[in-house]
Amino acid sequence: MATDTAAAPQVARSTEIDHSAEERITRLIALFVASGYVFYLILLAPQIAAQSQCVHILWTIGAVAAIFAPPAVFGIAAFRRRFDVMRAAAAASVIGYILAALSWRLAWDGELIPTNSFWVADIPGLAGLVAATVWPPRRTIIAFFVATLSSLVPNHSGRTPDHSTPVLPDVLFSVSFSLLFVAAALMVVRAGRLLDETRVTALSAAASAASSQARTVQRQRFNALLHDWVMSTLLAASKQGNSDAVRRQADITLTKFDDDGRDDEGYSVAGLLAHLRIALNAIDDTTPLTWTVADDGDLVFPGEVVRTVTAASVEALRNSIRHAGPTATRDVSIRITTAGFNLTVADTGVGFDVHKVPPDRLGVAASIVGRMQRLTGGAVDVDSRPAAGTAVRLSWTRS
Structure with missing residues (x-):
């Protein structure tokens, strides 16, 4: 049994997965459009x-308020991530513009103006x-x-004949x-929505991969039992016959199969370490695994916890190798410990800035951070800095 190894330098802490791409794009467009309204008002x-x-x-006064006030609320709501307010302000902006344009004729005094366009007809695109x-x-x-057709009301009612143009070209x-x-x-908003859908699909694929990996590890353990106990018991029986030693070995073999079948209920300390070692060795059998058991006792850890933390540690090791x-x-x-366990995957490599990792990098966001955040009692901390290595800390605490 060995002691814990030293951790790599720590300067940054991993952050939660950012808002969806559709939300980020929607906010950017909303701020752009709200700025456009301010520009056109000036x-x-x-x-x-x-x-x-x-x-x-x-x-x-009413038209200026109806056309320009809701977009101001629209921009403020976008800045504060209030999407419910954004939707209401957007509806008010569209309706306000249409009503202002259609009601122009009611407020008009009948005087024709020599102008190429009335101001209300200049911004239907907004x-x-x-x-x-x-x-x-x-x-x-x-x-x-509807907004574009509404803008024709003042343009084709209040201009002098020498400034009028045919309706169709207008x-x-x-x-x-x-x-x-x-x-x-x-199209830009749709692209953000498609990116979110693709990301959800990728997260689902990552979860399926983790489940497949857990089955592979379980299959390897079963194969090891077959080789180490079943085949050796059959070989002993073929040579020694129905002796007491063969019966004892057969009983031990059956007990081990019973213990293996109870993995869904829980893993002992030895089972946890065996599961972890097999999974890590499948990625890189040269990386050392050291452990410390702080408290003696018959500790049992839930199977889901062991498999989830193991899958996250395997992804951390795979990322380090890459x-x-x-x-x-x-x-x-x-x-x-009796309260849980803490697992660290550390390297002395080039490191990276954890705050600059894109949210679509699923190795960190989905396979490590997202997986541990979904685990009750689970926690994750990714510490790294350029040229100073990386340490991924995975922990689980009993509730």
């Missing part, structure tokens, strides 16, 4: 003031972008076309100019 301010002379002042951020494609496209230009951006926003570098040395140590 840009259109002189035009709003000049064109307010031909409509009732209350309409101008309403479509807001919708694309949180709504499905069909609803977004409908909202965009519609085609407005649609073609803005639809590209709306479609791009829809990324630590050709000159790195590795060791695995475990300290067992």
